[in-house]
Amino acid sequence: MKKIMRAAALGGAVALALAACGSAPEETEPTAGAGSAGDSDFKACMVSDQGGWDDQSFNQSGYEGLKLAEKELGVEVNAVESTADSDYGPNIDSLIQDGCTYIIGVGFLLEPAIQAAAEANTDIEFGLIDSSFSDDEFNTIELDNAKPLLFNTAEAAFLAGYVAGATTETGIVGTFGGLPIPSVQIFMDGFVDGVAQWNEDSGENVQVLGWDKAKQEGQFSGDFETQSNGQNIAQGFLDQGADIIMPVAGPVGLGAAAAVEGKPGAKVIWVDSDGFESTEYGPIVLTSVMKEIGQAVYDSIQQASEGDFSNEPYVGTLENEGVGLAPFHDFEDAVPAEVKDRITELQEQIVSGELVVESPNAP
């Protein structure tokens, strides 16, 4: 046994040594102030919510937009992760100290912190994903130096609901959220309406578990972190006969996907990014309700870096491709052609304004 260990250790050491045998790169003189970094003092920065940059969802999309801006626009960037609600204020403060001129908060949970910082630092521009600003009397207000980046995801979720209704074999589908907040509930509203549209078209009666749109009540896992809660809720849906589940809970959805994977034939609809590519559960991802946070972030950084910052809210829709339905990937053949045609038709109707997906949570 000891001999084997020794041999393994030696082998490992040799492998490491060989790996270290590459040739050194040529010394390059650092060119001072290369590129556009020296042109201006512009610095785009970002604060995550508790999910962190690796949530395979919402924060990650925003971070990718920031990184893209760094690469494509050559702007200076910085990003900090929050681990608790109490981090938001101090993290924004440390970015201000770091010389950031445009600071984006990812997630409505940062609203109070971004609003306070925007009011206190009128010379710095701010962006906030998924929330507008409001005063104590529940009125929406505008801040001169802060831009909300919003998404009407109900439109895309509507299409996903339609697909779910059309492809379920058990006649039962489910959805749950992370927290009962507008930016989550709007997915669930659209999903429920999409299923209802399928029921109307086909005369079937597909049930949706987990969300009652009329009452605005449903099932929530309680946070955007604890994957086991997602797993439990999804298992509950599966036990009640659901075969397609749409978790709207960031990384908590991974727990749901783990439960779904255990039941043959069951599928998930991912949200925010294309789950076929961003998660390891590609083979069970029917489709994804995409929210192009990265693109919105990139565009807003581009505007701000060119001095064209405006506090006008950005609203992502099917029309401007700020939201959309991801390809079916492995399930391309499982979705009937007439359903695909109908989805294209519905999408056109939504874009043209002929069909309006109503949601009390719409921006």
Place this chain on the structure above:
Amino acid sequence: MSQPAAPPPAQPPSEPQDAPVAAPAATEERPPGLLQDVLASSWLMTVCAIVLALVIGAVLIAAADPDVQSSAGYLFARPSDFFTAVWQTISSAYAALFQGAVFDWAAASPQRAIRPLTETLTISVPLILAGLGVGIGFRAGLFNIGAQGQITLGAILASWVGFTWHLPAGLHLAVAMVGAAIGGAVWASIAGVLKARTGAHEVIVTIMLNNIAVFLVLYLLTTSVFRSPTPQVGRTVAETAMLPGLLGDGFRLHLGFPLALLAALGVWWLMERSTVGFRFRAVGSNPHAARTAGMSVPWVTITVMAVAGALAGLAGGAQLLGTERNLTGAIAGSIGFDALTVALLGRSKPLGTVLAGILFGAFAAGGRLMQTRTGTPIDIVLVLQSLIVLFIAAPPLVRAVFRLRAPGERRRSTAEAAA
């Protein structure tokens, strides 16, 4: 954190070197095990554990750095690059950690330069208070995992008093803090009563209560009483109920810090000087002996939980009234679990808990700047904290690394000689 109720070590319960009060002995359902062993380890061990954690953290920081990774590829062609990159990465990360936690010599103004230390102390306030509560539980033989829920309840009551009542400044704050303490105490007492009456294990019950507390807040935040314009954020507490700042604008350090120190003093008096504290310790050391001596073990269990809960509730109150001002679902953050570590690190003594709380506050404050200035992942801070717990919980490992003698070694040899 997993449960430290590990199999008992082979050696006899060791005598604490500098504090004979925490007499280790059998508790009812836990034989002298890890908890006793950990509480009895020396100050030197604690320092060694921190040093060891920092060393391993340094390796991880270096390994995660892209410059180090690329220069490792041609280590033999030009080793200087690799070692420079390693040194640069580690030194800049730890320098930023220090700058963010104690004194920032690179700051724009003198005010910003001294601000980090005040941030460290600010963050330490709830950690110290909750850590004191957890520590009392440890010494009475109760493993109270429920600080998280008790903090949450404290925060709920503090915020409710803070925005619904209208009282003069000072009185309002006092009432809100008392409310916080009561909230935490009641929540913890549920576990205490269940343990005393039915024997339900406090670990299970308090964990369950943590979950209930989280969902209770989420529910309350949807009710008209707590709701604010921002979803999942509670109403703003009146200025009169806020803990006043100690240093004026630009600093967050508030009255909570001296209060936490006072609480530590109070706990010291309670545990070391009062009859009640003596009963707590007696039951913690040996419930059978305590019962034989005429003490009511159920009474002690309930009281310990209530006191521990009150302290955790105060932590929630201090967090809400000191810095946060609005109730949120995650108001307790990870304070409740960090408090377990703080209590372990401080070996459940008030002074130790204060120092451990400040250390963890320093990690949190420093971690933010380390992340902003050097891009070191914030997760490193969690790794450091976790490594410290690991080493604290594995005294033989640390002893082996630093070649220290086991605390019971001398005693055992003399005992053997006597036999």
